[in-house]
Amino acid sequence: MRMGKCSLLFEENYCLNGGKCYNFTIANSTMPTCECADGFMGERCESKYLDGTYLSMRKSKIHIETASIYYGAFLALIVVLVLLYFLHCFQSSSSAKLMKKSKKVVS
Incomplete structure (x- = not known):
């Protein structure tokens, strides 16, 4: 298991709402993953945390x-x-x- 920076294409477009993109590698499979900015969550940081609930x-x-x-x-x-x-x-x-x-x- 390894984590590295995403390619430029994913770095700019994959994560939403200020999230940071990282490549997550397991065995021979690499997939992008996001570290979301405060107040956001989801696979691509597409949902906003609002008063204890997440709003898509x-x-x-x-x-x-x-x-x-x-x-x-x-x-x-x-x-x-x-x-x-x-x-x-x-x-x-x-x-x-x-x-x-x-x-x-x-x-």
Whole structure:
């Protein structure tokens, strides 16, 4: 069993979130392994330690994307409602003016 530095390709890209890459050699088999920075864990340091629990970064990203979608939909709904309100006010105003004009013409 031996540990050594990873090749340049693995050194830069294998470990995530500031983890350090090492080659772990057993018999004739070599595989990269990560030493994770504080607050991270997982095979490639992909999970974040948060208040006593680990949160997968992928799950965290999904939660953020879902919240963003809901927030965007809510904002779009508000914009549509405001536009409908102003359209209604404009049409009511136009109808009132038209009624006044038609009363003057009839009189």
